[in-house]
Amino acid sequence: AGSLKARLAELIPLKQQQLKELKTNHGSKSLGEVTVDMAIGGMRGAKVLLWDTSLLDSEEGIRFRGYSIPEVKQLLPAAVEGGEPYPEGMLWLLMTGEVPTAAQVKSISEDLNSRAVIPEFVEELLDRCPRDLHPMSQLSLALNALQRDSIFAKAYKDGINKKLYWDPTFEDSMNVIAKLPLVAARIYQNVFKGGKAVPVDMSVDYSQNFANMLGFGENKGFVELLRLYLVLHTDHEGGNVSAHTTHLVGSALSDPYLSLAAGLNGLAGPLHGLANQEVLRWILNMNKSLNTNNPTKEQITNYCNETLASGNVIPGFGHAVLRKTDPRYTSQREFALKHLKDDPLFQTVSNMYEVVPQILTKQGKVKNPWPNVDAHSGCLLCHYGLLEQDYYTVMFGVSRAFGVLSQLVWDRALGLPIERPKSMTMDSLTNMFK
Ligand code: FCX
Numbered sequence: 001a002g003s004l005k006a007r008l009a010e011l012i013p014l015k016q017q018q019l020k021e022l023k024t025n026h027g028s029k030s031l032g033e034v035t036v037d038m039a040i041g042g043m044r045g046a047k048v049l050l051w052d053t054s055l056l057d058s059e060e061g062i063r064f065r066g067y068s069i070p071e072v073k074q075l076l077p078a079a080v081e082g083g084e085p086y087p088e089g090m091l092w093l094l095m096t097g098e099v100p101t102a103a104q105v106k107s108i109s110e111d112l113n114s115r116a117v118i119p120e121f122v123e124e125l126l127d128r129c130p131r132d133l134h135p136m137s138q139l140s141l142a143l144n145a146l147q148r149d150s151i152f153a154k155a156y157k158d159g160i161n162k163k164l165y166w167d168p169t170f171e172d173s174m175n176v177i178a179k180l181p182l183v184a185a186r187i188y189q190n191v192f193k194g195g196k197a198v199p200v201d202m203s204v205d206y207s208q209n210f211a212n213m214l215g216f217g218e219n220k221g222f223v224e225l226l227r228l229y230l231v232l233h234t235d236h237e238g239g240n241v242s243a244h245t246t247h248l249v250g251s252a253l254s255d256p257y258l259s260l261a262a263g264l265n266g267l268a269g270p271l272h273g274l275a276n277q278e279v280l281r282w283i284l285n286m287n288k289s290l291n292t293n294n295p296t297k298e299q300i301t302n303y304c305n306e307t308l309a310s311g312n313v314i315p316g317f318g319h320a321v322l323r324k325t326d327p328r329y330t331s332q333r334e335f336a337l338k339h340l341k342d343d344p345l346f347q348t349v350s351n352m353y354e355v356v357p358q359i360l361t362k363q364g365k366v367k368n369p370w371p372n373v374d375a376h377s378g379c380l381l382c383h384y385g386l387l388e389q390d391y392y393t394v395m396f397g398v399s400r401a402f403g404v405l406s407q408l409v410w411d412r413a414l415g416l417p418i419e420r421p422k423s424m425t426m427d428s429l430t431n432m433f434k
Contacts, residue, residue, distance in 0.1 A: 002104070002107070003107060003111070004091075004092060004095060004096070004104070004107070004108060004111070005170055007096050007098070008095060008096065008166070008170065008409070008413070011096060011097075012166065012413045015052075015410070015413065015414060016413070016414060016415075019414050031047040031048075032045075032046075032047060034046055036429055036433075039424060039429070042320070043239075044320060048421065049238040049239055049244065049247070050238070050414075050416065051237055051238025051239075051243070051247070051407055052065075052097075052407065052410055053065060053094045053235050053403055053406050053407045053410070054094070054234075054235040054236065054237050054403065055237055056236060056237040056321050056322070058321050058322055058323045058324075059323060059324050060324070060327070061322060061324065061326055061327035061328070062235070062236055062237070062327065062328065064090070064093060064094060064234070064235060065093050065094060065097045066097070067093070067099075068327065069232070069327045069328065069330075069331050070327075070331075072085060072090070072093070072231065073085055073231075073331070075099045076089035076090060076093065076099065076100070076105075076231075077089050077100065077101070077102040077105045078227075079205060079207075079208075079223075079224075079227065080220075080224060083224050083227070084224050084225075084227040084228040084231065084335075085227065085228075085231050086105050086109070086205055086206070086207070086227060087206055087207060087227060087230035087231050087234070087399070087402060088105045088106075088108035088109050088112065088205065088206055089104075089105045089108075090230075090231045090234055090402060091108055091177070091234075091402050091406065092104055092105065092108060094234060094235060094402060094403055094406035094407075095406045095409065108206075109204075109205045109206055110202075111174065111178075112174065112177060112178040112206055113178070113200055113201075113202045113206075113209065114178075114202075115174060115175050115178035115179065116178045116179060116181070116182055116200045116209070117179070117182070117200075118142075118146065118179050118182050118183060118186075119146075119148070119149070121145070122142055122145045122146055122183070123186065123197075125141065125142065125145055126138060126141075126142055126183070126186050126187060126190060127186075127190060127195070129141070129187075129190070131190070131191050134268070134390060135187045135188070135191060135390055135391050135393070135394045136264065136265075136267070136268035136274070136393050136394060136397065137268070138187045138191075139183060139184065139187060139264060139394050139397055140261045140264050140265050140268070142183040142187075143176070143183070143257050143258075143260060143261040143264065144257065144258065144261050146176070146179060146183075146257055147255060147257035147258055147261075149175070150168075150172050150255040150256070150257050150258075151168040151171045151172050151175070152165070152168040152169050152171075152172050152255040152256065153255045154168075155167075155168040156168075156253065156255075162415065165253075165412035165413075165415075166409055166410075166412040166413035168255075169255075169256060169408060169409050169411075169412040169413075170409045172255055172256040172257065173256045173401075173405035173406070173408060173409055176256055176257060176260060176401060176405060177401050177402060177405060180397075180398045180401055181206065181209060181210035181213055181398060182200070182213065184210070184394050184395070184397075184398050185197075185198070185210065185213030185214050186213075187391075187394060188214050188215075188388070188391055188394070189213075189214075189215070191388075191390075191391070192388045192391065193215060196215070197213075198212050198213045198215070198217075200213075206230070207223055207226040207227045207230060208223055210226060210230075210398070211223045211226050214386070216384065216385070216386065219384055219385070221339055221384055222384040222385075222386070224339075225335065225339075225380055225381070225384060226395075228331070228332070228335055229377060229380075229381075229395060229399065230395075230398065230399045230402070231399075232328045232331060232332070232373065232399070233328075233373065233377075233395075233396050233399035233400055234399050234400065234402040234403035235400075235402070235403025235404070235406075235407075236403075237321075238407065239320075239321070240272065240320075241263075241266035241267070241269065241272045242263040242264065242266045242267040242272060242273065242397075242400050242404065243263065243400075243403065243404050243407070244266075245262050245263040245265070245266045246259045246260055246262065246263030246404040246405075246407075246408060247259075247404070247407060247408065247411060247419070248262075248419050249262040249263070250408045250411055250412075251411065251416065251417065251418045251419040252418055253418075256405055256408055259404075259408060260401055260404065260405060260408075263400070263404055264397045264400070267393060267396060267397050267400060268393060270315070271313075273374070273393045273396045273397065273400070274393050275315045275316055275372070275374035276316075276373075276374040276377045276378055276389075276392040276393060276396060277378070277389040277390055277391075277392045277393055278315035278316075278374075279315045279316040279374055279375055279377075279378050280378035280379070280382065280389040280392070281315075281389055282307070282314070282315050282316075283345070283348055283349075283352075283378075283379075284389075286299075286300070286303045287348075289303070290303070293344045293345070294344045294347060294348065295348060295351070296351075297351050297354060297355050300348070300351055300352055300355050300356075301355050301359060304355070304356060304359045305359065308359070308363060314356055314359075314360065315374065315375075316352075316371055316372060316374045316375030316376075317356050317357070317360060317366075317368075317369065317370065317371050317372065317375060318360070318366055318367075318368050318369070318370075318372065319368045319370070319372050322368055322370070322372065323367070323368050323370075324368075324370055325353075325370040325371060326370065326371060326372040326373050326375075328372070328373035329370075329371045329372060329373055329375055329376050332373070332376040332377060332380055333350075333353075333376060335380065336349075336376070336379070336380060336383075339383075340380070340383045343379070343383050345379040345382055345383065346379050346380075346383070348379075349375065349376055349379045352371070352375070353371055353375075356369070356371070357369035357370055357371075377392060377396075378392055381395075
């Protein structure tokens with residue numbers, strides 16, 4: 001009693017009833033037309049997904065269960081007075097829609113710590129990966145291997161009643177979230193450091209543990225940054241590649257390990273989560289070519305124009321849905337202004353904020369010239385000494401698990417069906433409008 005799972009068990013019948021009423025009362029109503037452009041153009045704007053954990057407004061940005069980022073920061077329990085919220089609290093909020101108490105947050109930390117072990121064969125698998133296998137590929141590999149212990153897969157094989165699917169989905173999801181820092185830290189240690197494995201400390205929170213394992217546990221600023229980072233990257237409604245993929249693969253009743261691994265393979269694309277790595281690489285290449293660590297706005301402008309002229313995107317800018325500065329960017333900027341105002345890399349990121357939107361607007365085809373979440377995260381991590389860009393998307397992935405797996409639990413609780421949209425051939429479309 002009082003646990004997250006017990007609360008979910010109470011909420012599920014209410015939500016099932018809400019869905020039933022939605023279907024009965026409004027099932028046949030239209031959400032708008034589907035145009036040929038939508039079928040060709042990556043389904044932009046087509047309202048065809050159910051996703052409860054967060055909702056994105058193109059002007060205002062993300063709301064998690066109805067709460068904006070400033071509200072989340074204010075409402076969720078924090079480790080340090082006036083500091084960053086615990087991601088554990090975010091998990092409670094995403095799963096239940098309710099703001100947890102400090103005691104409930106603590107119960108999540110303890111629950112996750114108790115689940116934080118990985119089998120030896122997965123450790124060996126990671127240890128045997130060549131150093132030049134991308135950290136995201138290693139993450140995905142490890143998740144697929146951890147799938148051996150899926151409780152959902154076993155329950156399905158044993159003939160579990162479909163009404164109970166959510167229970168093993170919840171157990172798997174909590175296990176995955178608990179195990180991710182161990183996997184992620186092992187990858188970091190193997191690829192970039194001496195391969196040191198730090199055990200879980202049962203008395204501390206998720207972020208402190210993850211920081212300990214990465215080798216940054218003593219650095220209180222880094223731990224606070226990690227809390228913020230893990231909160232901000234959790235969820236961005238259902239249509240982005242990692243969220244939609246997890247949901248899609250899960251709809252075939254693939255278990256949470258397989259579903260999340262699929263989602264993370266999408267996060268590893270440069271137009272999605274890998275953009276955080278690309279941003280830093282782009283800035284460092286610029287600095288290298290100009291032989292400075294603090295380029296002027298004019299130099300940045302010239303470098304942007306070169307990037308565009310060579311047929312590349314400026315990473316960290318633009319968005320498929322957002323039409324304003326991403327509040328996840330703004331929140332990281334506030335963190336930087338508070339903790340690392342004079343960092344030259346932050347100054348470059350700030351200067352880019354001043355010049356890039358105008359350049360992209362002038363180019364005339366970008367629908368959103370403003371920065372997204374990925375434009376800022378790398379500079380913060382660098383400030384605290386986590387310099388290895390190839391690793392950044394792994395941290396994004398650890399956080400993203402919180403959102404997409406919370407929704408996956410609800411997908412199974414609500415009995416959502418296998419996804420199967422209709423596709424068309426070019427000829428069939430051409431003939432349709434002859
Ligand atoms: N630099 C240069 N050109 C850009 C651009 C950018 N930052 N953003 C968009 N464009 C271009 C597109 O490539 C497209 O060109 P095309 O017509 O020649 O194909 C045109 O502008 C219209 O694209 P638009 O409708 O504005 O954007 P999309 O919805 O198609 O794509 C993304 C959105 C995010 C993929 C796009 O803005 C982009 O490539 N940005 C850079 C990569 C990035 O930062 N991704 C991270 C996004 C996010 F926050 C995340 O998922 O993590």
